Amino acid sequence: MAWGLIREMGHVSIQTNDVEGSIFDATQLLGLRVTERTANEVYLAANSVHHELVYVESEVNGIQSIGLIAQNGDALREIRRRVESENFKFVSHTAVSAGVQDGFSFIGPEGWIFEIYTGMQKSDPGLQGFGPDRYGHINFHPRDPRSMMEFLRRIFDFRLSDVIGDDYAYFMRCNPDHHGIALIAGGGTFHHHAWQVQSIADLAKLGDRLGRAGRELIWGPVRHGAGHNIAAYYVETSGAVVELYTDLEQIYDDEREPVIWAEDENWWNMWSNRRTDDFRTFGIRSVTELKTFH
Structure with a gap:
């Protein structure tokens, strides 16, 4: 089990200029399933959670955010306090991704965006033919x-x-x-x-x-x-x-x-x-x- 403020890795969110090609790769090559699709976002997972990978339709390819799952609400608040104390810039003071209960995102060193959250929804993986565990x-x-x-x-x-x-x-x-x-x-x-x-x-x-x-x-x-x-x-x-x-x-x-x-x-x-x-x-x-x- 985890000992600190982060329980586990959450997700990677990727902007892609070919969202259908990215979905093909994730479903037909990697073996993930689509759990939700909005106007410009596609959520995918291998595990029994709402998402572990997100594709965002865009004109360019790039990493939008790196998601981390906090141990609990107290851990989420402590991370927020540490982020504020070091004057990192907040992108959002509330959860950005669909399917999570509470969270925030900020810009860390070298411009990498971190999204921290708790309370991700469950999603039934069903009976898949192939794919990773998580x-x-x-x-x-x-x-x-x-x-x-x-x-x-x-x-x-x-x-x-x-x-x-x-x-x-x-x-x-x-x-x-x-x-x-x-x-x-x-x-x-x-x-x-x-x-x-x-x-x-x-x-x-x-x-x-x-x-x-x-x-x-x-x-x-x-x-x-x-x-x-x-x-x-x-x-x-x-x-x-x-x-x-x-x-x-x-x-x-x-x-x-x-x-x-x-x-x-x-x-x-x-x-x-x-x-x-x-x-x-x-x-x-x-x-x-x-x-x-x-």
């Missing part, structure tokens, strides 16, 4: 990963699981999952959203679906060193990367010291030291940086 984590590439790491610890009580190099990368958790947010030094882009599946066989089936659709995996399956998960990746219509993973390390010792890796140590793939040259070049920016905030 949304698990995100990976993005801040220009200043140390500053972002300290922000996540200070405002939300995230803890460090692994540290890579000298301020190069940080893997951070809010519950027993090895990481809910991974930070790797870069150019200020969001790299991927990740979804838990039952076994490595599900990664092979993803490859089959991609092949039939004329698409491809951009990396994997691989066995990561940091997190130990087996993972495979593809690029969705918006330009963001999607990861399917299984066998992620679970950390039940709340006081476990972070694992330290050298930057050039093979923390990325325990089966090989090779990485695709363009893997980290994929990704999309925050809508605040694109100056098209919805």
Whole structure:
């Protein structure tokens, strides 16, 4: 169970200039279901909740918000107090997403919008043929990963699981999952959203679906060193990367010291030291940086 102010990762909201293409990817490749559709938003989920992924119709592709679920109302109020004390700019003082009871959103470091909430509605997943168990984590590439790491610890009580190099990368958790947010030094882009599946066989089936659709995996399956998960990746219509993973390390010792890796140590793939040259070049920016905030 979670120990701090955040219980679990909530959702990723993505602006897309091809909403139908994004829905195809999420339903036919990833295996999510549409739970609600409004004039310009589409809510999707794998788990028995209202949403874990949101697509917003737009002229440009970009990350609209990163959703985090607070432990309870007291935790939500404490996060709001911390946000106010550091003078972060509020986007909304009330919940923005459909299907949640209470919440607010604000602009954090480097222009990333965080939506914090409680009380998400349940949604019956029905009898699906394939798809992940749940949304698990995100990976993005801040220009200043140390500053972002300290922000996540200070405002939300995230803890460090692994540290890579000298301020190069940080893997951070809010519950027993090895990481809910991974930070790797870069150019200020969001790299991927990740979804838990039952076994490595599900990664092979993803490859089959991609092949039939004329698409491809951009990396994997691989066995990561940091997190130990087996993972495979593809690029969705918006330009963001999607990861399917299984066998992620679970950390039940709340006081476990972070694992330290050298930057050039093979923390990325325990089966090989090779990485695709363009893997980290994929990704999309925050809508605040694109100056098209919805």
